[in-house]
Amino acid sequence: MGALEEAHLAAAVAAACACEEDDDDLELLGGEAEPAAAAADAMEPAVRALLAGLGEDERREGLRRTPKRVAKAFRDGTRGYRQKVKDIVQGALFPEVGVDKRTGSAGGTGGQVVVRDIELFSYCESCLLPFSIQCHVGYVPSGGRVVGLSKLSRVSDVFAKRLQNPQRLANEVCGALHASIQPAGVAVALQCWHIPLPENLECKTLQGWIRTSHSSRSGVFEGETSTFWSDFLALLKLRGIDMEVDNHSASIPWCPLRSYEVPLSNGHCKKSSTNSMVSAVTSMLLSLGEDPLRKELLGTPQRYVQWLMKFRACNLDVKLNGFTLGIVSVYERPGGGTVDHGAIRSELHLPFCAQCEHHLLPFYGVVHIGYFDNGSGEGIDRSHFQALVHFYGCKLQVQERMTRQIAEAVYSASHNGVMVVVEANHICMISRGVEKIRSNTATIAVLGQFLTDPSAKAHFLQNVLDTAGPAV
DSSP states (O other): OOHHHHHHHHHHHHHHHHHHHHHHHHHHTTOOOHHHHHHHHHHHHHHHHHHHHTTOOTTSTTTTTHHHHHHHHHHHHTGGGGOOHHHHHTTOEEEOOOSOGGGOOOTTSSOOEEEEEEEEEEEETTTOOEEEEEEEEEEEOBTTEEEOHHHHHHHHHHHHSSEEOHHHHHHHHHHHHHHHHOOSEEEEEEEEEEOOOGGGOOSSSSTTSEEEEEEEEOGGGOSTTOHHHHHHHHHHHTTTOOHHHHGGGGGSOSOGGGGSOOOTTTTOSSOOTTHHHHHHHHHHHHHTTOOTTSGGGTTHHHHHHHHHGGGOOOOOOOEETTEEOSOOOOOOOOOOOOOOGGGEEEEEEEEEEEEETTTSOEEEEEEEEEEEOOSSSOOOOHHHHHHHHHHHHSSEEOHHHHHHHHHHHHHHHHOSEEEEEEEEEEGGGTSSSSOOTTOOEEEEEEEEGGGTOHHHHHHHHHHHHHTOOSOO
């Protein structure tokens, strides 16, 4: 067994174990009660119907527990429906007199309190894909009472953990805080990022994502001349957040899948090849306690199915721009010898978006490919590599497998040596109970001459480093 095969097997086993442990840990830590379990029971058959519609075999390794994992992810991501703000805020108001009003404002007598950079994730009600949120909450205490700072974050999370759109989320957080803590005023500012369609990924980082900013305010923050609102914006600027510059983004269409032409029937339309999948998603909404006929959800099952169909199973061995997309024998370890670093060619920062087969959630990032010239003196065009990455990304995947498949395909064309590095952010690491917001996963595959020459590896990795932009 070659080095790549061993590394891939070890990584795959570790990933599978981690996935299983995450699920088990959540259960051991005291999950939700029987109603949630009943909802999961109703959701799992729906996920099986989706897998069947994608041409997948739910019994294959990697998919056997996917229905359970997807049900748990949706249940955790919408737990806000089962939480009440009053239960969070109750008992969290504390007396804090501050200074005398005649000398200024502070503490509990009119001084502003702002909690910035609250990292949240929510599910877009238009397409059921998670979106990233950076939330900033400010309030002006009244009655000589302040609220525990963690409660501002927890109340924000209650409403984020529901099917949402950004402006309603800002309004609901603002309204709930104003009603529950009865301050002089509340301000909420959100910066939100929605994953784009795979074909619209154009970058190394979050550029190209749909980014919008939204705000909501009450009480003393209202009005264009409010000094409290001006102070709130100024305190955000201290963190490099300029909501005034971002205000124009509120007019940008939020969900890219909204551009899809869909019948507003939620599974009750005439028979089609995807109608059973649409019906399955509708049943998922019902199991979450949502109303599929709510106007904001009309068309949502169709959009989610159209997103999933971009990752339909394709198991054909085909020729694509000179790459053999099948199983090739690549594990022979070549002999040593001097390597000409001038023969190393590379294509870096090839963007991709794939769908995690464990949770049916996107993972996205970049692929770096290094290879030795096969002697022709001509490199392979970047568009061919991008097509290759797209081919392996647009299906239910795991990052380890995708890395290996790309390396094998490139080796089939170069024959001398290949090195592939994939860097990706996994939504399933963020939007579920794990919530490791800044985590990033890197995988590597090494074949041919790169196996025997550490300096060749170092040369390629230095090229990646030299051209790197901001961290994804």
